[in-house]
Amino acid sequence: MNGAQHILDAFHRHSIDTVFGYPGGCIMPLYDALVDDVVVEHVLCRHEQGCALAADGYARASGKTGVCIATSGPGATNLITGVANAHRDSIPMLVITGQVPSGLIGTDAFQETDVLGMTLGIVKHSYLVTDADEIPDVMEEAIQLANSGRPGPVWIDVPKDVLLQQVTASADQTTRPSAAHCPDLTQAIQMLRDARRPLLYSGGGVSLAHCEQPFRRFATTSAMPAVVTLKGIGNAGKHNPDNLGMLGMHGSLAANRAVDECDLLLVVGARLDDRATGKLDEFAPNARMIHIDADSAELNKLRPADVCLRGPLDQILEGLTRAIESHPLAIDDWRKQCRQWRTTGGFSAADNEEPLSAITxxxxxxxxxxxxxxxxxxxxxxxxxxxxxxxxxxxxxxxxxxxxxxxxxxxxxxxxxxxxxxxxxxxxxxxxxxxxxxxxxxxxxxxxxxxxxxxxxxxxxxxxxxxxxxxxxxxxxxxxxxxxxxxxxxxxxxxxxxxxxxxxxxxxxxxxxxxxxxxxxxxxxxxxxxxxxxxNVWPIVKPGSGNREMIDESQQTTRKTREQVA
Incomplete structure (x- = not known):
């Protein structure tokens, strides 16, 4: 098989049956191989950015690897926004682009761009394949990298002549052993037991780790009031009475108030993004913090944690759940307070009943x-x-x-x-x-x-x-x-x-x-x-301000009235 056929062979081995792409000159050998392939469905989008974003949506909805394909030059550059989007949200994606023939690289050839240089900051890893015998191992490693640890996009750039070369090597299909081990939970468990106003703060890392069920077991067992980031919406399900909703710039009054008054913040799979925290030195000012994340780079990045737990999310959550089952948290008064805030400061406003009124x-x-x-x-x-x-x-x-x-x-x-x-x-x-x-x-x-x-x-x-x-x-x-x-x-x-x-x-x-x-x-x-x-969207926090400085519609109406009077 040639290099292009080996790429499809890797798709088969990893049960990748749907890819999104747009053909062009330097990726044409791969499209020629697709003609005879009965396993992989290729979806022809109408713009390369659409290909990358469709692969992103496929991965988010399925939990599988999203794949997008494009040619060199403008085909590759049109993918960049979609790949950056996947990188920022830690979406597993494989990006494959054609490149000008090896002998033309560096000569400003037609439709040549330095893909690796341009995409350095928006991928987990990138490859420029210089020999067809590299393709089997590169494909194996790239797919594993895209899905391991903190997921993300991996980019493979392959010159046209390499796609056409015959491959004599075979893939090393050895699964790389995970170095992740469940950390010691003793200190975190003691902090949870000592807390009287603990708050569960979860983000997109829960679904990225396929840990929805362990998370819900922990949330139910601990009975902790909870807030979510934009990407964490849905973590607790729609019927959890202790879920206060989204926090941050457009979060609920209940969620932001709970963060402001908690004495312990348990952060699960979230990165303390500025849109969630607001002015960082005013965020959760009374709280100690436990931070659980797959990526060590996120730990202590924006705010030092009292305890950092890096390891398999399912094991960590299950360990915490078992500890709380044997010794329930003493937080009844706090739960009642947060449920009251949810009733008065949530997003449950009545719908407009006037049939002829404008739609909101x-x-x-x-x-x-x-x-x-x-x-x-x-x-x-x-x-x-x-x-x-x-x-x-x-x-x-x-x-x-x-x-x-x-x-x-x-x-x-x-x-x-x-x-x-x-x-x-x-x-x-x-x-x-x-x-x-x-x-x-x-x-x-x-x-x-x-x-x-x-x-x-x-x-x-x-x-x-x-x-x-x-x-x-x-x-x-x-x-x-x-x-x-x-x-x-x-x-x-x-x-x-x-x-x-x-x-x-x-x-x-x-x-x-x-x-x-x-x-x-x-x-x-x-x-x-x-x-x-x-x-307008209400409430809102002015960028750079603390979340306690939320502006709601009634405050804005009062301000406008005062200005009119003045």
Whole structure:
């Protein structure tokens, strides 16, 4: 077999049966090998960025390795944003690109770019394969690296002539033994027993480690009040009465208050991101901290922990669970206090009952949460709609919530939803997007049509870049700059041009009918939802401020009234 065929052989060995790509000159030998392959399904997206983001969504929804393929030069550079997105959110991904023939590297040949140099900071590891006999071992090592420890993207750049060379070597299929061992839990257990106001703070590391069940057993056994990061939404399930929701810039008042008043913070698979912590020296000021993470680089990175636990998350959680089962925590008063805060400071506002009133983002999202099936996968883009989903949609599993956390990539949602639909062929997959984000990868409507995907698309349209406009209103003296999108196309007509039926709604009494219609339709469908331009996400913390300085809608209304009087 030649180098290209050995790449497909590695896919077969690792049960990789779905890849996302776009062909071109230097990757053509791999596409030629795909002609005869009956195992691997290649999904042709309409832009290389769409390929990378679809592979990302596939990996998030399935827990498997996402794979994207492109040619050299602009094909490779178009992948970069999607690969960076996967890197920031620790998504296992294999990236394969063609490169100009070996003899032309370094000569500024047609469609040559230094892929390894450009991508150094956005991958776990990268390879430039110089001999076809390297391919079997490189493929084995790359797939293991992408999934081991803290997952992430691994990039393999292969010159065209190497793809065509015959391979005489075979792969070393020895599984590298894990060096991870469960650390000593004695001090952490004692800290939990001594605490009177402990708080469980979890992030995306729970699902990345496939530890949803051990985490839920620990959460139930400990009965600790809990908060989650954006990527940790769904960790506790939708029926946990001690879950206070998301913390941080757009977190609930209950979650941020609990962090402010806890005396022990147990951090599980989270990196203390600035959007979650706010001003770091004001974050959890009264708390000692236990930090559990697979990546030693995250421990003590932003805030020193009293105890750091690096090792297999399932073993650590099971050890803590057993200790608490034999000696329950004495936190009844704290639990009651946090449940009271959840009642008064959560995201349970009543929906607008006026049938002819304009649609609000929170009211729409709550109805979507009630109507959609429990196993529906929601892929968001970035902006106000993303925060409304995080606040108001009740997720039963973290893999049901696909969102660009670390990088905040507009245009993520549609291709990610495509990837999720290939990962879950019979599940309901919904892309919730804004008018700004939707236009960034709208070409992938053609991918939906090509593969007849039953994907549902909901565009919340306020004809502006809503999150930017909101921050300009609140923090830049309402000086609006380059946020108007009032020249948007007719999204209903646009969808229909791709043979995707579409509906438009603009009143509260149309919400239920609109949602039920698209969910019941046997095939892809788009729902265009008009919302008010001036609608904001509440609450909000000014960037760089402490989370205790949350601004809610009533405070902003009072401020505006005072300014008008003055």
């Amino acid at each position: 983002g929170p009211a729409f999202t709550r109805q979507l949460s009630r109507i959609a099936p429990d196993d529906a996968v929601i892929a968001c883009d970035v902006g106000q709609h993303q925060m409304w989903v995080a606040q108001h949609y009740e997720f039963d599993h973290p893999r049901h919530h696909l969102t660009s956390g670390g990088l905040g990539t507009m245009g993520f949602g549609l291709p990610a939803a495509i990837g999720a639909q290939f990962a879950n062929r019979n599940s309901t997959v919904i892309n919730v997007t804004g008018d700004g984000s939707f236009m960034m990868n709208a070409q992938e409507l053609a991918t939906i049509r090509r593969y007849r995907l039953p994907l549902k698309i909901i565009v919340l349209d306020n004809q502006c870049l809503g999150m930017v406009r909101q921050q300009q209103e609140l923090f830049y003296d309402n000086r609006e700059s380059q946020i108007d999108l009032d020249d948007n196309p007719d999204f209903v007509a646009m969808a229909r041009a791709f043979d995707i039926p579409a509906l438009h709604i603009e009143r509260t009494d149309q919400i239920r009918r609109g949602i039920e219609t698209i969910l019941a339709f046997d095939g892809p469908m788009l729902l265009h939802v008009a919302i008010a331009r001036e609608e």
